[in-house]
Each structure stands twice: as structure tokens, then as C-alpha cells.
Amino acid sequence: MDSETKKERRNGGRAYRSRLEPFAEFIREQRQQRWTWQEIAARLRTEKDCVITFQGLHQFYRRYLKRQARPHWESEAATPQPTTVIPSASTPTPQTKTTETNNPYTFNTNI
Secondary structure, three states, X not given: OHHHHHHHHHHOOOOOOOOOHHHHHHHHHHHHOOOOHHHHHHHHHHHOOOOOOHHHHHHHHHXXXXXXXXXXXXXXXXXXXXXXXXXXXXXXXXXXXXXXXXXXXXXXXXX
């Protein structure tokens, strides 16, 4: 019975959100201005009242960039998929003739 209540607690609750997420744009601007991680952490501490070590800041920003590069499944479903145009059979496709072969083992035998 005790194990069932632990499972229930594990499934519920709020999703984790980093306290640095609201400052992601601020961090990006500082990095573009060539500030070091130590300097950005100090500025976050003094100006934004967000206490964080420079190692934690660096790890957060690396994960943040990695997440931004991957598309999210919900945002993919919300955007309409582009329709593909299938060429008709009556329209000829241009074909180029090549005299050279793409074989990497062919040697120049023109003497």
C-alpha cells in the first residue's frame, strides 16, 4: 500500500522549469558581447537577483541550445505540412548525359 502512494506522487506534480529560462535571451546577448561565464553569472547575481554558479549557467545554456535545435512534437503538429507537387508524366524531366564515370577506381588512361 505504501508503494502505491509513492507511485502516485511520482506521476503528479509540476513539470520542472529552470529558473534561468527567463534569462536565456539575456545570457545569449552577453555571450554575443564576448562576456565570460563567470562574468555573466556575476551579472545575473547582481542585476537579476538569480544566484547561480558559472558551471551551472554553462550547463543550462548548453542544454537550452540543444533543446532549441530539436523540433518539439507539439509544435510540429500545429504547423501545417507543405504539400508536395508530383510532376505529371506528360512533362519530360531534363536528363544530362555524362561521359565520365563516377567510379573512384577508374584511372586516367589517356596517353
